[in-house]
Amino acid sequence: MTLKRRIMIIFLFSSLIPFVSIVLISYFTIYSILTNKIQNGIQSNLKQVELSLENSINNLNHVSQQFAVGGSVGNKLSEMLSAEEPFERAKTLSDLKEELGLITFTNPSIGLAMYYFMNDRHYELENTGVKDSFAPEKLPLLAQYSQISYYGPHVSNSRFDNQYVLSAMRKVDLPNLDGVYIYMETGFKLTQNILNNDAVGGMASHVFVDNDGRIAYSDAPDSFQVGTKFPHFDQAKSSGTEQGYYWFKETSNQGWSIVSLTSKADYNREMNRWFVQIGLFSLLFLGMSLLLGWLLWKMVYRPLRGFHREIEQMADSRIGSPAARTHIPEFDLLVRRFQQMKHQIWELFREVEAKEKRRADLEVEKLLYQINPHFLMNSLDTVRWIAVMNGQDEIDRLVSSLNKLLHYNLGKLGQTSTIQEEIDAVKQYLILQQIRYDFQFDVHIHVDQEVLNVPIPRFILQPLVENALYHGLDDDGYIQVDVRQSDQIEISIRDNGAGIPEDKIEALLSAEGGNRSAGMGIGMSYVNRIIGMHYGERAKLGVSSRLGEGTTIKLSLPNEGGADHD
Known part of the structure; x- marks a missing residue:
């Protein structure tokens, strides 16, 4: 993996791990805070609604008591109904209306108030106009006790009011008449304001449930219909989920319940x-x-x-x-x-x-001048003429070849030669070696005509041929010298001798290697150094050998054409 990727990955991990940890901790913390905030807000709102409704119901109960028997209004009602004289009845009715007006005036929350006679279904002493559709049995029952029934929320039965109200019907005990009730309504606006000020921004719906668990009022009639049983009412749970809603319930001391319904989308909106x-x-x-x-x-x-x-x-x-x-x-x-x-x-x-x-x-230079060439050549000429005079042809041929070879090999340092001259020198060298050794070996030399005049450094072929003679060549041996032209000058020298161990090949090419005791004392390391001086990396010298099969030396030189040479 690249350093760039490692830096980016390490930096991202070092940044993201703390951040993800903070996000997770924040998520659970904020989720708990928001959940508690919403739930506590809803429960608090429901508690206020419950208290508001209880106050309204208690107020209805208190005011209705004044209209029942035992109160001044109830007594006047009894006198009016039992009066036989029209004047007396009219006077009592006037006093009763004045008393009713005073009570409703001192209780501004009270709206419609009247006496309802259940047996013949008519009403009297109403303080305002009554709608023709008024029917107590159709009102949504919220709670019921022995002498009083509470209804609502429902639309007011007053002809001049279409607001939602709570209402109560209380039985009036008269000595000679049964089925008389006091009906009165109280405003629901304060409670509605509380309901609209819920923890989810007024998006909640509300359901009122009576003492028996039936729905008396519903803001979500599609899912919770009036008159049906509210789910899980008999359970002790105060909250839960139902039909895509979160619901929260608050039960009053009077037995009825107020339920807040919040859709899951609205509930989770803040989250x-x-x-x-x-x-x-x-x-x-x-x-x-x-x-x-x-x-x-x-x-x-x-x-x-x-x-x-x-x-x-x-x-x-x-x-x-x-x-x-x-x-x-x-x-x-x-x-x-x-x-x-x-x-x-x-x-x-x-x-x-x-x-x-x-x-x-x-x-x-030391190698080439370690022998005094003039003294050596003059001495060899003397030996040659003595051999001629004594008829020693073999010695004559030996000394003649040696003299030619030394004359070529001991040329001035820095001079170049041609492939033709190098091949001639190798031939003279092989004549000397064939006379010297007591075994016979064949020599095959092939040179492409196109490369004969190509200039090369002096004295680089003889050490390679010398290496073939000194590494296991015997009877029936041969040395094959090939000089061919391709992109470069390819020189190969093969023999079928004993071969060279792998660990000695590198030593032959190194400055400390070579066969210093043989021939001129100049080994293959000289060839390696001299081609490096002349050609650099453009020339290559390689040795491959198999024990018992022979050795092949390959020399590649750049083809520099047939330029003149010294």
């Missing part, structure tokens, strides 16, 4: 609003984290790319231009020190290269 806010905040936080991660990557990764570029230039043997400043003191200091180190390394490379080249030149 969802918080979820949206925390989601937007999370996206903002994630974007900031990514931005900070990108800035962190930019501060760290870009300088590292500069280091990488410097290292690549160094690996490609290029000095390169000065690196741009990162404006980070620590990185700028490291870049400067790295560039200083790079320049020092290249200076050391050049110094070592120059010293190595000079050392190689001195070593080759």
Whole structure:
């Protein structure tokens, strides 16, 4: 995984883990707070509604008592109904209306009030007009006791009022008449204001349930119809879910209940609003984290790319231009020190290269001039003429070939030769070796005509051929020399000798390796160094060998054409 990805992942995890933890903790905390807030708000609102209704019902109970027997109004009603004289009856009726007016005036919450005669279904002494549709048996019963029934909420039966009200019917005990009731209504507006001020912004519906669990009033008639049994009423639960609603119930001391119904969508609206806010905040936080991660990557990764570029230039043997400043003191200091180190390394490379080249030149020069060529050649000429004079043809041929070989091999340092001259020198060398050894071996040499005049460094083929002779060649042995032209000059020298162990091949090519005791004392390491001096990496020398099967040496040289040479 790249450093960029690691930085981004580590930064995201280090940022997101605390954030996610905070979000989860906040979620459960806020969920609990909001749930308790909503539920407590709803229960508190229901409690206020219950108290308001109880006060209204108690007020109806108190006022209705004044209209019943035992009160002044009830007594006058009894006198009016029992009066036989019209004058006396009219006077009593006038006094009764005045008394009723005084009671309703001192109780402004009381609306319609009248006496209702159940047997013949008519009413008297009403304080306002009554709707023709008035029928007590059709009113929604809320609670019922021995002498009084409470109804509502329902639309007022007053001809001039269409507001919701609570009503009560109380039986009036008369000595000579049965089925007389006092009917009165009280306003429901205060209670409605309380209901609309719920914890969910007035979005709740409400249901009134009577003592027997039947629905007396419903704001949600599609799901909770008036006259039906409210679900779970017999259970002790004060809250629950039903038909897509959360419901909360408050039961009064009088036995009736008020139930708040809130749809799940409205109930969760505040929670969802918080979820949206925390989601937007999370996206903002994630974007900031990514931005900070990108800035962190930019501060760290870009300088590292500069280091990488410097290292690549160094690996490609290029000095390169000065690196741009990162404006980070620590990185700028490291870049400067790295560039200083790079320049020092290249200076050391050049110094070592120059010293190595000079050392190689001195070593080759030492090898080529360790014998006094003039003395040696003059001595060999003398030996040759003595052999001719004495008829020693073999010695004559030996000395002649040796003299030619030494004359070629001991040429001046730095001179170049051609492939033709190198092949001729190898032939002279092989003549000497065939005379020297007591076994016979074949030599096959093939050279493409196109490469005969190609210039190559002096004295690079003979050490390769010499290696074939000194590594296990015996009777029936052969040496195959091929010089062919392709994209490069390909030279191969094969033999069928004993082969060379793998661990000795590298030693032959190293500066300390080679066969110093054989022939001219110049091994394959000389060839490796001399082609490196002339061609660099364009030339290659390789050795492959199998024990008991032979050795193949391959030399690849760049084809530099048939230029003239010294």
